Amino acid sequence: MYLFTGVSIGSAPHIFPILIALIFAVFFIRYAKKKLQKKQQHVFLHLFGCLVCLTVLVFHVYKIFLGNYKIATDLPLYLCSFLALLIPIFTQYRKYWMYEILLFWIIAGTSQGIITPDIADGFPSFDYFRYWVVHLGLVIVILYATFVLKMKPKLSSVFKSFFALQLYVICIMFINHLLDANYFYLNKKPASASLLDYFGEWPYYIITTQIIIIPYFLLIYLPFHLSKRSYK
Numbered sequence: 001m002y003l004f005t006g007v008s009i010g011s012a013p014h015i016f017p018i019l020i021a022l023i024f025a026v027f028f029i030r031y032a033k034k035k036l037q038k039k040q041q042h043v044f045l046h047l048f049g050c051l052v053c054l055t056v057l058v059f060h061v062y063k064i065f066l067g068n069y070k071i072a073t074d075l076p077l078y079l080c081s082f083l084a085l086l087i088p089i090f091t092q093y094r095k096y097w098m099y100e101i102l103l104f105w106i107i108a109g110t111s112q113g114i115i116t117p118d119i120a121d122g123f124p125s126f127d128y129f130r131y132w133v134v135h136l137g138l139v140i141v142i143l144y145a146t147f148v149l150k151m152k153p154k155l156s157s158v159f160k161s162f163f164a165l166q167l168y169v170i171c172i173m174f175i176n177h178l179l180d181a182n183y184f185y186l187n188k189k190p191a192s193a194s195l196l197d198y199f200g201e202w203p204y205y206i207i208t209t210q211i212i213i214i215p216y217f218l219l220i221y222l223p224f225h226l227s228k229r230s231y232k
Contacts, residue, residue, distance in 0.1 A: 013123045021136035025143055032148045045144050049091030052137035056084045059130040077183040079109040084134045087141055099145055100157035101164045104217045106142045110135045118190050152224055158217040
């Protein structure tokens with residue numbers, strides 16, 4: 001029995017983990033910048049990335065053992081779960097081309113999940129904690145890479161990230177066809193409230209999303225562009 005069934009927008013189970021993550025991110029980044037040597041900074045980031053990834057892996061093993069795991073709905077192919085599985089690769093090797101792609105994917109992808117959470121089971125379920133560790137953890141990783149490792153995107157990064165996203169969408173469309181699934185919500189909008197509700201029904205919300213992706217990525221890039229100009 002859960003204390004809360006699902007997570008409504010603006011409720012305590014919605015706001016509280018965001019506040020906790022914000023406090024942790026500030027402390028984590030400040031501590032790494034001021035107290036850690038470069039090698040230690042890398043180790044701390046990688047350990048945190050592994051924690052995010054492990055949360056997803058353990059959750060899926062847990063669901064399999066419960067006996068209600070469905071390939072058509074439960075595979076970690078939604079963008080944030082997929083990124084959580086990849087994030088240890090980035091935190092280990094810290095390749096700039098990965099940062100260019102992940103920055104926009106993470107900020108754009110997690111923002112909707114953070115603003116309009118889609119959690120089947122409420123606090124204190126495993127799904128609840130998995131959801132917030134993944135979404136907020138990914139943001140912390142990319143903020144750490146930006147402020148501690150001093151990685152910054154270029155204007156070309158916007159378009160690299162966009163074209164990489166198209167490849168991901170094509171792969172997910174193929175998987176959806178094989179499994180009769182709805183990963184990445186390409187066949188149907190999520191049942192919970194989301195920004196997609198403002199973009200019309202299928203397939204119009206997909207077309208609208210594609211149209212606004214580059215402007216949205218450019219908006220994410222804008223603070224980096226302005227920070228460069230301020231130093232000139």
